[in-house]
Amino acid sequence: MSIEWKIKPFEALTVNELYDILELRSKIFVVEQNCVYLDLDGKDKVALHLYGIYEDKIVAHARLFRSGITFDTASIGRVVVDADYRDRKWGFDLMTEAIAGILEHFGESQITIGAQLYLKKFYEKLGFVQTSEMYLEDDIPHIKMVKN
Template identity: 60%
Template sequence: MSPEFKIKPFKALSGQEVYDVLKLREEVFIVEQICIYQDIDGKDQKALHVLAYHNNELAAYCRLFDAGYYFDQASIGRVIVASKFRENKWGHDLMREAIKGVQDHFGKSQITISAQLYLKKFYESHGFVATSETYLEDDIPHIQMKRG
């Protein structure tokens, strides 16, 4: 059973949803990946937030930006699946929802992402193509990828 997906602007998020998002991002990006960085970057207010809940627990999340805000094209970022739900392969569901969200809300088909290098094949399976050499972002190897 797939999680229930919602796409909301920042202002429409409840206090509990904001807490759930920040908690999940901290658990994975900072603690699990052992990476000290400024996750609260002042960009959440400009993003659309894709939340995937399963039994009232945030299972997966990402944020969407229109063209010109983060990259020249629309973008998807902070793509995350809680560790206990990864075996369900909900990252693929999340990416399908995110791509559809960019198309539905921004009317864009071109999408740029800054992907962690180890997830290159995952993003390629969703139509993304590498467009840069590897670079370090917060001491983690990344690669820029584009779709459309």
């Protein structure tokens, strides 16, 4: 069985899908990374939500934004894969789907991300290039990266 990818605007998410996405993000970004921050930043309502389902469970998620919402260019954020499934390399698949989704839905090819510093090499494999010095976001080292 393989992962099934879906992409929906906020309004099209079911209550259960939204709950499962927020649960996954809290599990990783708040609990696993031991970082107290406000995940609900108001941007979910203007994002496209890309998520992966495996055995009836949402195991991966990313938010896609058109230009001008998070950065001057289109962007991808809240990239997450459940820790129990990271050995399957679905993070790369998630980002590949996200890049394709931005092109398909927004017609944009330049993409900016705020990447956690430890994932720099991962994002470089996808064509992203570091464009900023390291900065702290919620006490976690990040860098801005762009894919043209």
